[in-house]
Amino acid sequence: MRGAVAVTSTPGEFELLEGADLLATYRFNTMTAEHHFCGNCGIYTHHKRRSNPNQLGVNVACLEGVSPFDFREIKVYDGSRHPADNADHKTYLAGTLTFTPAV
Ligand SMILES: [Zn+2]
16 A cells, blocks of 8 residues: 555444445455455555554545545655554654645
């Protein structure tokens, strides 16, 4: 899911409106997180978080009426230093992406 702008949801709040028959899932490393993507075009849609399996990360590009370009600043977390892999469960920020629309 590199490069996707994701928002947090929960399994109870999340409703897949279409394309369930095309969804594919993969797991790796600790096998905790479930990464879902479109088996047809490959776009990442959502995932069950490894850091909190009761949360979902949802690709905003897959939400009706939302665009990744609606966000002017996006925090980028350092995925190579996952909170589940350090004793303090600390989340490390790698940087911030900014989007400035053309006039
Ligand atoms: Zn697709």
